[in-house]
Amino acid sequence: MNWDLLFQLLINGVIVGLLYGVVAMCFVLIYKSTQVVNFAQGEFLLLGAWVCLYFLVEYELPFWIGFLLTMGFMAVFGIVVQMLILRPLIGEPIISIIMVTIGFSSFMQSLMSWIFGNSAVSYPKIFEVEVVNIGGLNVETAYLMSIAMSVAIMIIFFLFFRYSRFGLAMRATAYNQQIAQSLGISIKHVFMMAWAISAVVSAVAGIIIGMVSAVSTALSFIGIKVFPAVIVGGMDSIVGGVVGGVIIGVLENLAEFVDGQYLHIGNMYQIAPFYILIVILMIKPYGLFGTPDIERV
């Protein structure tokens, strides 16, 4: 047995899984507070990665400036999408809304291929030191940054929803919109904020992935990967999204290991999460952390 490889893949699994977890949180945030299943989450991520890359390459901006500009752009983008596309659909059956987000994801795909092209592009070198040594183990700086950023985002999410005024308002809205309104909370603002936060945070994940590997259309596939993560964790649980993300990331890499070493089927890592998904849903239909009274799709 190749322990080094297994260990390496497990680490990869955790790193990627944390990123899935971040995107899953974004997905759950929109689902919980606006009851929209956002099939375009992966495209949000890709858009963020492209836009940041564009700022860095075309305008040769320092990384942090490009990064912040991208955040601003994505916040506006999220709000505009909510206002123009989803607000008119409030009250429509959930299936219509799903069709619209699927359509929107294809639209964004094509638009981005047209604007940014189809080939993979790497981010300019951002870190002076590419590899750091931690306790005898060589770790790529980008990976460390990936873990640090993912965990930081999760902590910020936690603090935001636990302590901030708007975090509480968003939770109240997720619980019951009429109650939230009776407290003076504007549902319109909550919806816009949910989309803005979700777009911004997905973009961060996109940028991280772009820095670790490269930016290409394939990134938007993460939007689909997030489904098993979210469903495993329970559609309505943000913590569940994180745990689900890590589970899927690790399983994916384990499947890769088993396949590479023993089975030789090929591409196992891409389908394994979906098998796991089926098994978990058979045992726990509402996901590991989900609550049964939530409407499923």
Place this chain on the structure above:
Amino acid sequence: MAQAAQKTNTDYILSVNNIEVVYSEVILVLRGLSLNVQRGKITALLGANGAGKSTTLKAISGLLNTEDGEVSRGSINFEGQNIAGTSPDKVVRKGVFQVMEGRGIVQDMTLLENLKLGAFTRKNFNMNEEIEKVFHFFPRLKERSITGGAAGYLSGGEQQMLAIGRALMAKPKLILMDEPSMGLSPLLVKEVFGIIKRMNDELGISILLVEQNATMALNAADFGYIMENGKIVLDGTAEELKNNEDVKEFYLGGGGDERKSFKNIKSFKRRKRWL
């Protein structure tokens, strides 16, 4: 002469003038309802199931538009401004806060989080001080806040207290209270009404109180209205109403029950469809 003077009295914090309310553009529920709430006083609104009491409160607070309802005629003047059709978050900002029927507690949040949410619209205040003020009226909530579990595990009475306390956090000028006695034991009803009265006395908050429990409501209130079928059919000071033969019969005799069941035939509740 005296009556005319009373009608234009500026001491009404709220006056509802001849409003009509329709749900889903076809179901007419309020048919020309008018009432006034005196500043700093408790006004009771009584009536049988389905009379339209909750609808009246929702028309004032704006929560009607979360249920596909609409004020199709008339005006609702709060401190001289017509607020009919205003969105609920703006109405709260103006100083009107509705404590919903069934309490409207966010069950999966803690007691303290619920209280904090009450102050959502306020700026420049000290959260801990405001929470202490609420605990001054509801010492029981203070005890229960220490454990910090989900508010859904509080008893019905505690949840009712939390709902009222949360309203205080908003520092409203007018509280619309929908059946605070619902589901509470007689002893607790008494306690809650005592607190409502004290809030009115000590803080000067005007209260429009909707109740099925007419005796309790009229004991606490200064003025009262009786409604039936979407209209006010009787009004008077609380004393007058308590001694009115019709009121006595309606609430004590069998007549009331008959009407209730008659009303129930038509009565259906559409579930939430908001925005």
